[in-house]
Amino acid sequence: MSPAPAHISDLGAYVSASPSSFHAVAEAGRRLAAAGFRRLEEQDAWEGGAGSYFVLRDGALIAWTVPTTAGPTTGFHILGAHTDSxxxxxxxxxxxxxxxxxxxxxxxxxxxxLNSWLDRELALAGRLTLHDGTEHLVATGPLLRFPQLAIHLDRAVNDGLALDKQRHMNPVWGLGDPADADLLGLLAARAEVDPRDVGGFDVVVADTQEPRVFGAGDEFFASGRLDNLSSVHAGLTAIIEAAGRPLADGPIAVLAAFDHEEVGSGSRSGASGPFLEDMLLRISLGLGAGAEERLRALASSFCVSADAGHAVHPNYAERHDPANLPVLNGGPLLKINANQRYTTDAPGAAFWAALCRDSGVPYQEFVSNNVMPCGSTIGPLTATRLGIRTVDVGTPLLSMHSARELCGVADPGHLATATTAFFRGGR
Structure with missing residues (x-):
């Protein structure tokens, strides 16, 4: 099997195991532990030094591998991504x-x-927190559906579908009297806990359709949560590979997978919070760094912010910049915005170009049409908080923010290849 199909197959398995951000970091942690990474708890004292480690904070994860010759001023090569959709x-x-x-x-x-979630068999997935503070993951399998109104009752629906978020987006999950039913009790039963012990929950709706390769030449890949599990998975596979073939004098490789990017990143597990800064500080302290050495380490560090971007849509090409039209399977995007919604600058662009050239990976530039508002990523947040040079990249998609998104089969693997070289000190 060539690298692209192998990577896509594993990405599909990862997405299927990750219907919520909590499941995504649990599955990542399982894979890291199997590869020899040691899980650390934030409340414990750390010895530091060479080795491979990871920490979970709610729906976020930070993993890193420290080379044997790392010292107080050794820099970090960080891939930042997000686990939520x-x-x-x-x-x-x-x-x-x-x-x-x-x-x-x-x-x-x-x-x-909203319309992409209609008439699909959907699951509930997330975490239940008990009164004693313990957490239990839960995923139901097919349970819910947002049923669309029949065209016979809305003859103008094909002229414009308007969905009210409060009135129309209430999924059905059974028949009966709500007074006699208990959805939380159902979730507790699936998690094998007593519903009376549940003190809180963070549970989201997730699509249950399996990821699928398709197209005339099997060139397409459809899946939920490609924004942004395609980047998390690329970073996960890359850091595992980098840790398995370490360079004695390389940088400290870091995978930072944050939660809550889709709602602004303002949380203890989001990119605007202190999670990454806390972890980098503790890593540096474990290597004997003082204040000056820590600042020197950050000054020699680099962050690749990896988040999904837009491929040109054949039916809406006028929505794209006419001179920058990325295609599927043309390589990861280098995302550029003059107003710093993406943090790419000239040195960052040159860094990414050299990294892709040296690792044999094609890449494409993306810039928005001037009349289309530009989204943003964790890149500007990380650069602002830590002062680390940052570049924004990502897998090109169609149907972004749909329940089921579309990418090319080659692009996620290309991103993983470039990330592996990045983690091993390449540029």
Whole structure:
């Protein structure tokens, strides 16, 4: 099997195991532990020094590998990504319904394409926290559906579908009287805990359709949560490979997979929070760094912010910049914005170009059409918080923020190849 199909197959397995950000970091942690990485707890004292480690904080993960010759001023090569995707989150009183239907009370999370979630078999997935503080992951399998109104009852639907987030986006999950039903109890049963012990929950809606390769030449890959598990998976496979073939004098390789990027990153596990800064500080302290040595280490560090970007859409080409039209399987995107919604600058662009050239990876430039508002990433947040030179890149997609997104089969593997070289000190 060539590298692209092998990588895509494993990406599909990773996405299927990761219906929520909590599942994504649990699966990443499982893979890291199997590869010899040691899990550390933030409340414990750390010895530091050479080796490979990871830490989980809610739905976020930071993993790193320290070469044997690392010292107080050794720099970091960081890949930043995020584990969350636009979806719907259960409200505090989730069991609702009327007219003989059982429905789930959900709140819109981020900016999903609402229509893409209609008429799909959906799951609930996330974590339950018990009164004693213990956490339990839960995933239901097919349970819910947002049923669309039949065209016979809305003859103008094909002239413009308008969905009210409060009235129309309440999925059905059964039949009966809501007074006699308990959706949280169902989740507790699936997690094998007593519902009376559940003190809180973070549970989202997830698509249950399996990832799929398709197209005339098997060139396409469709899956949920490619934004941004395609980047998390690339970083995960790259850091495992880099740790397995370490360079004695290389940088400290770091994978930072944050939560809550789709809602602004302002949380203890988001890129605007202190998680990455805390971990870099503790790594440097473990290598004997003082204040000056730590600043020297940061000054010689580099961050690649990896998040999905837009391929040109054949039916809406006028929405793209006419001179920059990225295609699927043309390589990862170098994302550029004059207003610093992406943090790429000239030195960062040159760094990425050299890295891709030396690792045999094609890449494409992306810039928005001037009349289309530009999204953003964790890149500007990381650069602002830490002062580390940062470049924004990512896998080109169609159907971004859909329940089921589309990429080329080669691009995620190309991103992983470039990231592996980056983690091993390449540029």
């Amino acid at each position: 636009p979806s719907f989150k259960l409200k505090p009183k989730p069991t609702t319904g009327k007219y003989g239907w059982l429905q789930a009370g959900v709140e819109v999370y981020g900016g999903p394409l």
